[in-house]
Amino acid sequence: MTAASGPRTRVALVTGALGGIGGAVTRALLDQGLGVVVTDLDGDACRAAAEGFKHGSTTGTAVGHPLDVTDPDSWQRVTRFARRRFGHLDVLVNNAGTLGIHGLESCTPQEWDRVVDTCQRGTWLGMRAVTPCMRSAGGGSIVNVSSIYGLVGSGAAFAYHAAKGAVRAMTRAAAVELAPAGIRVNAVSPGMVSTAMTAAVPQEFMSEVIARTPLRRAAHPDEVAAAVRFLACGTASFVTGTELVVDGGFTAL
Ligand SMILES: NC(=O)c1ccc[n+]([C@@H]2O[C@H](COP(=O)([O-])OP(=O)(O)OC[C@H]3O[C@@H](n4cnc5c(N)ncnc54)[C@H](O)[C@@H]3O)[C@@H](O)[C@H]2O)c1
Numbered sequence: 001m002t003a004a005s006g007p008r009t010r011v012a013l014v015t016g017a018l019g020g021i022g023g024a025v026t027r028a029l030l031d032q033g034l035g036v037v038v039t040d041l042d043g044d045a046c047r048a049a050a051e052g053f054k055h056g057s058t059t060g061t062a063v064g065h066p067l068d069v070t071d072p073d074s075w076q077r078v079t080r081f082a083r084r085r086f087g088h089l090d091v092l093v094n095n096a097g098t099l100g101i102h103g104l105e106s107c108t109p110q111e112w113d114r115v116v117d118t119c120q121r122g123t124w125l126g127m128r129a130v131t132p133c134m135r136s137a138g139g140g141s142i143v144n145v146s147s148i149y150g151l152v153g154s155g156a157a158f159a160y161h162a163a164k165g166a167v168r169a170m171t172r173a174a175a176v177e178l179a180p181a182g183i184r185v186n187a188v189s190p191g192m193v194s195t196a197m198t199a200a201v202p203q204e205f206m207s208e209v210i211a212r213t214p215l216r217r218a219a220h221p222d223e224v225a226a227a228v229r230f231l232a233c234g235t236a237s238f239v240t241g242t243e244l245v246v247d248g249g250f251t252a253l
Contacts, residue, residue, distance in 0.1 A: 008088075009033070009034070009035050009061075009086070010033075010034045010035070010090040010091065010233075011034060011035040011036070011037070011082065011086040011088060011089050011090050011091070012029045012034045012035070012036050012037070012089075012090065012091035012092070012093060012232065013036075013037040013039060013078065013079075013082055013089060013091070013092050013093070013130065014026050014029070014036055014037070014038060014039065014093045014095060015039050015040070015067060015069050015092075015093065015094055015095050015096035015122070015126060016039075016040055016069075016095040016096030016097060017036075017038040017039055017040050017046065017049065017095070018038075018040040018041075018042065018045055018046065018049055019040070019095070019096075019195060019196060019197070020193065020194070020195025020196055020197070020221045021095055021145065021190070021193060021195060021221045021224050021225065022040070022093075022095045022096070023049070023053075023221065024220075024221035024222045024224065024225035025093050025095060025224075025225045025228045025229070026038055026053055026062065027053060027056065027057070027222075027225070028222070028225040028226065028228065028229040029060065029091070029093075029229060029232065030053055030054075030056075030057035030059060030060030030061075030062060031057060031059060031060070032059070032060070032229060032233055033059040033060055034060050034090075034091065035060055035061045035062070035063075035086050036050075036053070036060060036061070036062045036063075037062075037063055037064075037065055037078065037081070037082045037085070037086075037089075038050040038053060038062050038063065038064045038065070039064070039065055039066065039067035039078055040066070040067065040096070041066065041067075041068055042066065043064065043065060043066030045064075046064030046065060046066060047063075047064035047065075048064070049062075049064060050062040050063050050064035051064075063085055065077075065078050065081050065082075066078075067096075069094075069096045069118060069122030069123075069125060069126060070117040070118055070121060070122050070125070071125075072125055072129070075125050075126065075128075075129035076129065078129075079129050079130060079133060082133070083133060088133060088137045089130055089133040089134065089137070089140065090134070090137065090140050090141065091140060091141050091142070091143070091232045091233075092126055092127070092130045092140070092141075092142045092143070093142075093143045093145070093228055093232065094122070094123045094126045094127070094142065094143070094144045094145060094167075095145045095228075096118060096122055097118060097119045097145065097147075097197070098114060098115055098118045098119065098197075099115070099157065099160055099197055099200070099201075100112070100114065100115040100157060100158070100159040100160050101156055101157055101201075102156065102157070102158065102159075103155065103156050103157075103158050104158045107158045107159050111159055112159045112162075114159075115159035115160050115162075115163050116159055116162065116163045116166075118163075119160065119163035119164060119166075119167060120162075120163040120166040120167060120170075123144050123167050123170060124170060126142075127142055127144075127170070127174050127178075127185070130142070131178065131181070131183065134178075134181065134182075134183050135181045135183070138182055139181065139182025139183055139184075140182070140183045140184075141183070141184045141185075141186075141231070141232050141233070141236075142174065142178075142183065142184070142185045142186070143185075143186055143187070143188060143228050143231045143232050144167050144170070144171050144185070144186070144187045144188075145167075145187070145188055145190070145224075145228070146164045146165075146167040146168050146171070146187045146188065146189040146243065147160070147164040147167075147189055147190060148189050148190065148191045148245065148247045148250055148251050149161045149164050150164030150165040150166075150167060150168045150189060151165075151168075151189065151245070151251055152250075152251060164189075167187060168187055168189070168243060171185050171186060171187040171241065171243065172241050175240045175241030175242075176241060179240060179241075184231075184236070184237075184239065184240040185240060185241065186231040186236070186239060186240060186241070186242055186243060186244070187242075187243035187244075188224060188227045188228050188231065188243065188244050188246060189243050189244070189245045189246065189247070190219060190224045190246045190247065191209075191213060191218075191219060191245075191246065191247025191248055191250040191251075192206065192209045192210065192213065192218040192219065192247075192248075192250075193218055193219045193220070193221055193223075193224055194218045194219070194220060194221070195221055198218065206218070209250070212250065212253065213247070213248040213249060213250045214248060214249030214250070214252065214253065215248030215249055216248075217248065218248075219246060219247075219248065223246060224246050227244040227246045230244070231244060
């Protein structure tokens with residue numbers, strides 16, 4: 001049994017919720033009637049965004065709280081806040097991420113640390129922080145946002161490939177380890193999505209990726225959020241240790 005199947009209001013914590021995909025995930029979970037803890041680096045912006053999300057939803061409740069996913073103390077504070085505010089935590093969406101564009105030779109140790117700390121270590125710290133709450137509630141659901149760059153190479157973004165590949169591996173390892181506690185762990189691996197992250201990518205590179213994508217476009221963040229919502233909620237109650245690739249067919253070629 002998972003806590004996500006119970007009659008009480010289910011509660012999710014979304015990281016990087018001020019970003020394109022995090023915002024879309026927050027709206028999708030609110031539409032399902034979940035309470036959402038809206039987290040990102042800037043606490044005031046999270047609280048303001050939570051007010052906005054609440055006005056846009058007729059069902060769920062949103063509250064904002066700062067979280068730096070690379071900091072274990074920050075995770076302690078936000079899980080304590082979620083427990084105080086809602087009494088329990090059923091869903092974690094490890095979405096926060098940052099891109100590094102350099103290849104194997106030009107990637108600096110600083111870029112490596114920034115990208116791996118956020119995407120890989122942050123995902124581990126998040127799973128580690130919420131597990132006690134979920135265990136005591138009898139279960140829960142974790143969705144880690146990886147990337148198709150965890151599956152294929154690109155000729156650049158070496159640290160990002162390394163970190164997103166690790167997210168896929170950690171997802172499977174955690175799914176096996178946490179299954180006895182009723183905690184499901186899955187990943188979503190998007191292809192190119194139109195957000196602030198890709199707005200910083202050179203247009204030429206974007207056009208090349210889109211030309212190689214069978215559906216011939218980038219995804220809208222809502223299309224990624226739909227996959228996250230499916231895995232997060234009770235409809236995926238027998239799904240764990242797997243990933244949904246949301247890439248318009250890019251990796252099918
Ligand atoms: N946009 C894409 O094409 C794409 C493709 C594949 C995977 N992804 C992944 O999707 C996720 C969301 O990306 P997005 O496109 O919405 O990017 P985005 O830049 O719009 O949002 C990322 C958010 O993460 C937050 N963040 C960064 N470092 C953080 C930290 N240490 N602690 C807490 N929050 C932090 C940022 O403040 C930002 O709000 C990321 O993990 C990204 O790697 C994106």
